[in-house]
Amino acid sequence: MRNLPLPSPLEDTIAIVGVGLIGGSLAAALKQSGACREVIGVGRDPRRLKNAQAAGLIDTFETDLRAAAKRASVVIVCTPVDRIIADVRTAAAEMSPGSLITDAGSTKGAICATLAELSSGPVTFVGSHPLAGSEKQGFEAAAAELFQGRLCVLTPLPDTPAAQVERTRRLWQAVGMRTCELTPDDHDSALAYTSHLPHALASALSLTLPDEYQTLTATGYRDTTRVAAGDAELWTAIFRQNAQPLVAALAAFSTRLAELTAAIAHGDEASLQNLLRQAKRHRDALDPPSSASTNSSAHEHPFAG
Amino acid sequence: MRNLPLPSPLEDTIAIVGVGLIGGSLAAALKQSGACREVIGVGRDPRRLKNAQAAGLIDTFETDLRAAAKRASVVIVCTPVDRIIADVRTAAAEMSPGSLITDAGSTKGAICATLAELSSGPVTFVGSHPLAGSEKQGFEAAAAELFQGRLCVLTPLPDTPAAQVERTRRLWQAVGMRTCELTPDDHDSALAYTSHLPHALASALSLTLPDEYQTLTATGYRDTTRVAAGDAELWTAIFRQNAQPLVAALAAFSTRLAELTAAIAHGDEASLQNLLRQAKRHRDALDPPSSASTNSSAHEHPFAG
Numbered sequence: 162m163r164n165l166p167l168p169s170p171l172e173d174t175i176a177i178v179g180v181g182l183i184g185g186s187l188a189a190a191l192k193q194s195g196a197c198r199e200v201i202g203v204g205r206d207p208r209r210l211k212n213a214q215a216a217g218l219i220d221t222f223e224t225d226l227r228a229a230a231k232r233a234s235v236v237i238v239c240t241p242v243d244r245i246i247a248d249v250r251t252a253a254a255e256m257s258p259g260s261l262i263t264d265a266g267s268t269k270g271a272i273c274a275t276l277a278e279l280s281s282g283p284v285t286f287v288g289s290h291p292l293a294g295s296e297k298q299g300f301e302a303a304a305a306e307l308f309q310g311r312l313c314v315l316t317p318l319p320d321t322p323a324a325q326v327e328r329t330r331r332l333w334q335a336v337g338m339r340t341c342e343l344t345p346d347d348h349d350s351a352l353a354y355t356s357h358l359p360h361a362l363a364s365a366l367s368l369t370l371p372d373e374y375q376t377l378t379a380t381g382y383r384d385t386t387r388v389a390a391g392d393a394e395l396w397t398a399i400f401r402q403n404a405q406p407l408v409a410a411l412a413a414f415s416t417r418l419a420e421l422t423a424a425i426a427h428g429d430e431a432s433l434q435n436l437l438r439q440a441k442r443h444r445d446a447l448d449p450p451s452s453a454s455t456n457s458s459a460h461e462h463p464f465a466g
Numbered sequence: 467m468r469n470l471p472l473p474s475p476l477e478d479t480i481a482i483v484g485v486g487l488i489g490g491s492l493a494a495a496l497k498q499s500g501a502c503r504e505v506i507g508v509g510r511d512p513r514r515l516k517n518a519q520a521a522g523l524i525d526t527f528e529t530d531l532r533a534a535a536k537r538a539s540v541v542i543v544c545t546p547v548d549r550i551i552a553d554v555r556t557a558a559a560e561m562s563p564g565s566l567i568t569d570a571g572s573t574k575g576a577i578c579a580t581l582a583e584l585s586s587g588p589v590t591f592v593g594s595h596p597l598a599g600s601e602k603q604g605f606e607a608a609a610a611e612l613f614q615g616r617l618c619v620l621t622p623l624p625d626t627p628a629a630q631v632e633r634t635r636r637l638w639q640a641v642g643m644r645t646c647e648l649t650p651d652d653h654d655s656a657l658a659y660t661s662h663l664p665h666a667l668a669s670a671l672s673l674t675l676p677d678e679y680q681t682l683t684a685t686g687y688r689d690t691t692r693v694a695a696g697d698a699e700l701w702t703a704i705f706r707q708n709a710q711p712l713v714a715a716l717a718a719f720s721t722r723l724a725e726l727t728a729a730i731a732h733g734d735e736a737s738l739q740n741l742l743r744q745a746k747r748h749r750d751a752l753d754p755p756s757s758a759s760t761n762s763s764a765h766e767h768p769f770a771g
Contacts, residue, residue: 292682341681351679351682352682354674354676355687359690361727361730362723363745364745365719365726366719367746370660370748372748374660376617378752380600382660383752384692384693385667386664389749393742394739397738400730410674411727411730414670414671415723418667418670421666422713426709440673441695441697441698443677443694444691444692447691
């Protein structure tokens with residue numbers, strides 16, 4: 162699905178902080194969509210930024226976030242979750258009143274609570290989490306299509322101006338995303354189950370496989386462990402920021418795994434078949450993958466605000 | 467990779483028992499390879515067999531395994547693991563001396579032990595497990611390329627004639643597979659980790675996800691749970707036949723998951739990062755996917771017999 166060209170840019174200058182897989186893909190998608198006149202890439206390594214520019218992902222670049230923020234009407238922080246708060250604050254200090262900052266962080270509770278003063282200030286922060294990504298890293302893996310048909314969760318606070326929430330929503334819609342709203346805590350509880358728990362299990366499975374069995378793996382093992390190839394530092398920060406909901410999800414998982422293990426150990430065919438049938442039914446309910454070609458409105462989502 | 471046409475067929479008539487995803491794909495691949503003059507599809511439902519014939523997967527079909535076995539030089543049993551022993555015995559009773567029976571079962575210990583009398587009899591059974599498949603079911607999902615570059619594990623017993631093992635190996639190689647040999651018990655111990663454990667975890671994860679979070683899943687959750695969409699009856703039988711090794715693998719997994727959970731719960735950044743790094747290293751070691759374009763010989767495999 163390609164969006165229709167927009168009649169005029171939504172924004173003038175957007176600064177993307179952190180030009181990796183997500184930031185690079187977002188920059189490319191924003192340029193392609195015509196949603197802004199200019200995309201500035203912000204990062205620490207000028208050589209990598211120059212390469213991202215040469216690859217056509219960004220228009221210009223800056224190694225100084227303050228300088229980029231001064232010129233931008235919107236800043237989108239795509240750095241690791243443990244750097245987002247500092248980057249948002251640095252940007253906010255330089256931007257004109259009425260400007261918007263959002264992010265792409267996988268956790269929202271701590272970030273949105275710490276930045277609560279920016280929901281009603283002259284510069285607004287609106288939390289975002291685009292549910293798109295990959296185990297790959299770096300702008301070299303970036304693709305403008307990464308967001309097409311996927312869901313972006315917005316996590317405004319009660320006092321966040323509606324117009325700034327709408328402005329944030331339009332940016333994600335411009336790159337092809339559906340959007341919904343959740344409270345930061347509801348987001349974190351849900352993502353503990355849908356993203357962080359699968360990552361923890363994939364990692365534990367990868368740790369469990371004896372080396373001598375590696376050559377006997379097939380697509381099933383590979384798919385089940387794929388996310389364990391994700392960046393260890395990024396995921397350490399995510400797990401730390403969402404520790405409590407994740408520990409709860411791990412406990413719920415362990416209970417179900419214990420049931421399954423008991424049925425296997427006791428040769429209880431009826432229970433085993435019943436559990437595997439339920440599991441298949443749940444998994445089948447997910448397919449076909451979430452209506453990738455529709456841009457559904459918020460009310461389709463059970464948590465829609 | 468397409469195999470070079472063989473100078474002459476390896477076999478005259480091959481009967482494939484169970485024309486589902488694996489049997490149908492194998493029939494199509496054998497026909498395409500020119501490894502035999504005729505492929506007979508054997509099943510219970512004549513309408514489905516007629517459709518498989520119309521789809522070009524099989525040359526002819528039989529609903530009576532005995533009739534098919536009488537005409538075949540090789541029978542390949544692709545039925546669920548809890549039906550393989552009976553199907554092999556039925557076929558063996560009808561086949562001429564010197565004939566070969568193999569299978570495609572995901573477990574090998576119980577099957578090969580029960581059929582041990584057929585390793586040295588006039589009709590030989592050689593256990594096989596092609597490590598290829600999908601969560602999909604039915605010949606409608608069959609594809610001749612399913613086996614290309616994948617590994618097939620052969621599990622002969624000490625008294626299985628070498629010539630029959632070699633004959634089995636050539637059939638799997640004809641459809642593009644690499645081969646190795648393991649004892650039936652070594653196979654089952656390994657597959658408990660590489661296939662049955664991932665399936666159990668994917669199923670338990672699918673059971674754990676609260677329904678209201680389904681719309682918040684993305685590719686990570688989908689990949690991690692993909693195999694849970696597999697047929698519940700097939701997998702109940704697999705888990706039952708390999709219960710003891712699977713319970714051991716589940717215990718090993720639970721130990722690693724408990725370590726990871728403790729690091730998350732205690733905010734132990736160093737341990738958490740260390741575990742996720744190790745997990746990533748293990749997962750990265752699997753890629754690129756097992757040299758799909760080479761037809762490596764048995765000695766590359768640590769268990770090669």
